[in-house]
């Protein structure tokens with residue numbers, strides 16, 4: 173029964189992957205063109221459709237090496253530090269402190285335990301976090317002061333303590349009530365929780381950044397964006413378009429669609445409106461509205477829920493095995509112990525490493541689809557959609573010193589978006605109208 177259920181999930185994943193990967197002839201031709209361009213150039217070197225100056229290219233190479241190293245060091249450190257702390261009995265000690273301090277109240281015990289956990293976790297990851305922020309300052313990607321950075325870090329720590337604490341209390345209640353089936357019962361609760369978190373994202377973001385209606389500062393831009401909205405038959409009123417004051421903290425560019433249901437909205441960073449031409453912003457907005465129209469938020473939610481099902485299923489068995497084998501050494505007697513949380517989070521850290529390339533492969537497909545959508549959406553609204561899209565990738569890439577031609581393995585494993593060179597080359601070649609072919613999302617008028 174269980175095997176059959178897993179098989180069904182695998183089949184579903186294969187089908188969704190297959191459906192998303194289907195390409196139109198014009199799209200296929202442009203993808204092949206981009207791949208050939210990348211194959212013809214040496215690694216980390218310029219390609220014809222996306223090139224950096226010698227100084228930018230040198231920086232891009234340094235950053236690329238540092239980022240690859242840092243990425244895997246961080247993943248390994250996450251797992252290793254948990255194993256070390258478990259081995260030293262640190263979590264067992266936290267549990268002892270919490271139980272001794274509040275013998276009569278499980279709520280107080282749970283929240284004290286989680287606070288100690290989060291503080292130790294903060295200290296353990298501090299060196300890498302500080303290094304990363306220093307790097308961003310050094311390369312001019314961030315302009316955030318250290319006090320402001322520390323303020324943001326403390327804010328997210330506080331939020332995790334409060335909301336994470338509530339979720340943890342629910343988890344341990346379910347574990348005690350359903351010792352064998354808690355994984356599926358708790359998974360059931362995570363479904364509304366995932367929706368709730370998704371819904372809350374815009375509100376959480378307000379705690380970290382300043383927003384204003386896009387109409388306030390860029391009314392003529394909103395008028396142009398509405399043309400894209402109308403073309404895609406979308407329901408995004410100008411009141412759902414926001415400008416984020418990203419320049420208070422970073423120099424990099426972005427725009428996104430966030431939230432769910434009534435909180436769903438489009439956010440354009442002010443760094444983007446400052447450094448891109450209105451045509452380029454129109455393309456970026458076209459890309460973002462692609463996520464909106466193509467239902468990427470909904471499929472993302474469904475994938476997360478499926479992923480959680482598999483994770484909790486395996487986590488249950490891993491926790492039993494790990495506590496049965498190492499419990500005495502770690503000072504953890506059963507899954508009911510507060511310290512068992514560390515074992516559960518260890519499983520999720522390991523899953524994170526394994527699922528990273530899978531998640532990123534899905535994400536790159538969505539991002540590519542949004543690129544195609546964006547370019548088709550601005551067709552007829554800008555003079556040269558190919559040049560506009562390529563121009564947008566140029567600005568986007570140069571500011572963050574994006575590697576023109578990264579290693580394919582690293583792109584496959586860690587990139588949530590296709591490499592910027594690939595995107596620029598694709599945009600240059602993607603022109604179904606000139607080839608007399610059918611566009612993918614907008615039928616010929």
Ligand SMILES: [Zn+2]
Pocket residue numbers: 459460463539542
């Ligand atoms: Zn995107």
